[in-house]
Amino acid sequence: MAALDNDPEPLDFATLKAISGATDGNLGAHLQTLEKAGFIAISKEVIGRRNRTWASLTVSGRQAFREHVSFLEDIIHSTQTMRRT
Structure with missing residues (x-):
């Protein structure tokens, strides 16, 4: 999701695999789950x-x-505040 949010253009499977370090099966499963949730759109193209x-x-x-990122930032900031007191 972070890689896709960082780039306005769609990313191909190989690029996402390289960025994430995931296996084919693991990445494929994650993409399917995100697509079912409506968070990503998948398109396929035949080249050769x-x-x-x-x-x-x-x-x-x-x-x-x-x-989600905002929620995580709130946790980080509240944890930092708690440690200072």
Whole structure:
């Protein structure tokens, strides 16, 4: 989600795999779950004899991701505040 949020263009499976360090199966499972949740859109393209899979964030996916990041930042800030007192 972070990689997709950082790039306005769809990213292909190989790029996402390289960024995440995930295996084919693990990345595929995550993408399926995110697609079912409506957070990403998957498109496929045939180039020569090979299929190429592209992923992009949906509007609701981008919003959900940013809300999640904000939630994590709130936790970090509240933890830092608690340690200072």
